[in-house]
Structure formats: structure tokens, C-alpha cells
Amino acid sequence: MPPNGLAILVIDENRIRASIIEAGLRESGHDNVTVVHDITGVAHTIAAINPDVIVIDLENPNRDVLENMFQLSRAVKRPVAMFVDRSDSASIEAAVEAGVSAYVVDGLKRERVKPILDMAISRFNAFSRLTRELEEARSELEDRKLIERAKGILMKSKGLSEEDAYALLRKTAMNQNRKIAEIAQSLVTAAGLLGEDE
């Protein structure tokens, strides 16, 4: 049996995040990894692969369903009953912060499980960061488009240069303690209502 022969089950409704986790596990030498996106039929999967470690995202509403399966001997041959090491509160907290929870077979050595949990935590965190950055990039792009349109409206209606139009937006934003994009949004909306846009 290879040194990392643990059977690992990843349950995540988010396919992209699940594949990031799976890749991380494979990179660190775990090749017995099963990924499921849907809890339906997971009892059969658990019975079939007999996992040593189960990783599930905290957003999954089926955690109570899963935990109950652990208590039913017919679904799981061995008791899967621990959230890693109960005494390792820092690790537990980091996991909950990251939005992941893990269950391990009772009696499994901590040093064998810790790297798996740490990996899951860091990949969950990386995924959240990536999602946040994408979101920010998207809203930044939208802001820029709005400001362009607002400048166009001002240039047309007030006969301003592009530079002056932008200066007016910025000054208004500063005076009202709001973001330029918000001022631009109001202007575009108002212009739309008054039929002055485009």
C-alpha cells in the first residue's frame, strides 16, 4: 500500500472548487480520491469506497444528512465520527473560517490527516480569494463603463471636454462623500429617465 493510500471523499456542490481540491490532493500524492457534487446516493458511494476522510463544504445544507449516515452502521462500515482532532482547536477554527469541514475515521493518526485538512483549508481560502477578485474585477469593469457613459452625457449636455466632465464627476462625488461610480450611475439613470441618454 502506498504511503498516502487513504481513501478520500470530497463532497462539494461547487464543481470548480471540488476540482481544485481534487487536484491539490492528487498533487500531494493522494490518488484514491472520489469527488461527488450531489448528496443523492452518497450512502452507496460511502459504502463502496469506505473513505478514511470525508471533506464537505460548510455551505452544503446536507451536512446533517451526512452526519446521520455516519451513525447508521448499514451505510458506513466503520465509525466516521471525528472532526479531525477535537483538541486541535486552531485547526478546527481555521477549517470553519475557510468554510470546510472534515470527518475522519476514528483512530486514524493525526499526522496522516492534518496535511489533508491543511490542504483543503488553503485551497478553500484560495478559491474564496479568487472568487472575490473576479467579483471585484467585474464590478471595476462595470464602474469604468458607467463613468464613460456619464462623461459622454456631460460632454453632450454641458459642452464640456472629457477632462472637465471627469473633473465634475469627481468633484460631485467628493462633495457628497460618494464613489464616482455611484454619481455616474445616478447621472445615467436620470438621463435615461429624461430621454437624454445616447
Next chain:
Amino acid sequence: MSDYQITAGLMPLLDSALLVTAKEKGFAAAESVDLSLVRETSWANIRDRLAVGHFQVAHMLAPMPIACNLGLTPLASRTIAPMALGLGGNAVTVSNALWNEMATHGARADLDPAQTGAALKAVVVERMRCESPLLRFAVVHPHSGHNYELRYWLAACGIDPDRDVEIVILPPPLMADALGAGTINGYCVGEPWGTAAVAAGCGHIATVKAAIWKGSPEKVLGAQARWAERHPEALTALLRAIYRSAVWCADPANREELAGILSAPAYVDRPAAWMLPALTGAIQIGDGATVQVEEFFVPQAKAATFPWRSHALWLYTQMVRWRQIAHDKKNEAIARETYRPDLYRAALQPLGVALPGANAKVEGALRRATPVGSAGASLTLGPDGFFDGSLFDPDKIDDYIASQARGRA
């Protein structure tokens, strides 16, 4: 200016009302509590986030803090229940197909648990004779009032919950869909998730918690014990705020507003009309029929927020009955001590709130509303009867456990 920062976890259920209004109607702020509410997706998350300290308190299933302290859960911190969040509020809903079968065996549209239970028993027997698959019922959690009252009802009607039917776990918001899809034949859940199936036209309410055991415990305020010990003033302030919100929730004049508040995306996130049956007791049971249920959900009257030790002990006896834990005096004491009427009294006595004279009562002893001796103001308790007429005397717990064990192989 707020002196106490408290974050509470809650699940999207009608009985989160006391916590939700504590924030939304300003009762928390009036007690200098800056209360943040976080809606969660599973009871496991509530438990874990309480354990790691993201939450100081939470909307919890009444047996959950006991299960945590008994070590029945994968992750748990010492948890106390210093207050209950009302009484009742659940219903048993069955699919239209199962209801029709039950109706041919004498089930009437009156929510009577003995009658519908006998009809269900007849259906179960017939299905066994035809070697049909077992009926499948869902509850929200193994350590829940739903699980225990469903099992109590089934067992009292001669149906073995472990052998004659199958009981599975499902999240509340998914129940009605599962019933509609035919994955389950029935379920026991808190409102508005029974009403959800009736609204969708796929279910029929067969009986209600208030009929199986009147005035019975359902949700509590669970608090992390370590936090409560370190911040007694904050807990006191929160208990006072929640008590005031219980009084507000109990006022019929506030029902429409409360339904509106609960329907918001941050809370139950479903139509306000779905909240009204539980709040008014006018339960729409299916096929356009409405049954008026006395005390379907009790937010404040009848000492509804008092954490009775007899409630804790009854829930414990059901953990024993369904083999979730072995009975011994140590476990019994852990269950009893989880509920903290002492903290409730200390917080509410100065407000002149009507308090029960004792911390435990014989459950099922009051057949009608009864004025009781209480400290300060007047208080009425009961009725609190089980539908099968049995009694639970917390001083005779061994006898009760033995009587429930009899008749089981």
C-alpha cells in the same frame, strides 16, 4: 451605545421569530445588545460555529445542547440552554397519495393524532401484507423534537419507528420538494415547511405537535457555556431582550408585521402568507380545509420561554428510548444540568416576569389551563397532555424509561 456584541446563528424557521424580532424590533438594542443574526444552512454549522466562537448563542433544537454535552456530536463545546424559544410549532405532513390511503382507513381531516395514527397503522399493515416498500418519513435531525415526537406518535399508535417505517434526515427547506418528488412519504418539521407542501398542493397535514404533546418544547436559545460564564451581564441582557420580543410576538395585533419580518431574504425567505397559519393557529391542512389549532405555536404565554428541566429530561429519555445513548445517573445529570432555569430566573425576576414555582413539572399532568403559584405576577400553565394520556414524572425517570422499553424486542 451598545455594550454587548452578540452574534447568533439561526435556521430559516418560523420559531426563529423571538431572536429575529429581538433585533428587528429593537428589543436587543434597548438592552444595549448589538445583536447580529446569521442564517445558517445546517444544524451542524450552527453547532460548529458555536463551538469555535463565531456565534455566542444560537437558535437550537431543544435536544441539541443536551446531545452536545453528552458527546453525541462530532464537534461540540459545552452548551447551555438558559431559555426556550417558545412551545410547539411543528406539523406532520404526508403526501396526497398517503393521505388518500389513510382516509380510506378512517383518517379524518381534524388533525387528531389517535385517529390519523390508527389509519396510518392500517396502511402500514396493508403495505406489509402486499410486501410494498416501507413508508419513508423525514425529520430534520436525529436529536430533534421532530424526530422524538414523530417516533412517540408512531410508537403510541403501534407502529415501530425503526422496523415498520424508515426515518431519514433532510434539511427543512427541501422537505416539500422531496415529498412532491415522491422521495419521502411524509415528514415532521417546523413551520412554514409543512405549509409549504400544502401551498404546493403536494401534501396534507395529518397531525401537529400541539396535538401529540400539547405545550411541548421545540427550540431553545443555546449558549456557549464558556462565553456565558465569562459574560453573565451580556447573557442577562439578551434574555431580557428575547423575553420582550416573546411578548411582542404573542400579541395578535403584531402577527401581520411579524409574518412580514420573517419572510425577508435574511430569515425564512418565503411568502409572509406562509407564516400566518402557525401564528394564528388556523392551519391549512390541504384540499382547502382549515383547522383551528389551540396553541399551535406559543411564543410567550404558559411560561413558553422557561427552560423546564422536565423538558430536558423527557428529551433525554427519548435519546435512551431510541438507543442514541445508554441511561445512567451521570448522563441523566448532564441532561438535567444543560437547561439553566437559574439563569432565566436571575435575568427575568427583576422585571417582574411571572415565574414558575418549580424548575420541573410532571409533564402531561395538566388537563386544562391551570393558574399556578408563581413568584410575583400571575401565571397559567397547561394543558400539557400527551395525546395517549401518559404522564412523565421527572422524579420517576427510571420507571418511565423502563415502561417505554417494554414491548420492544
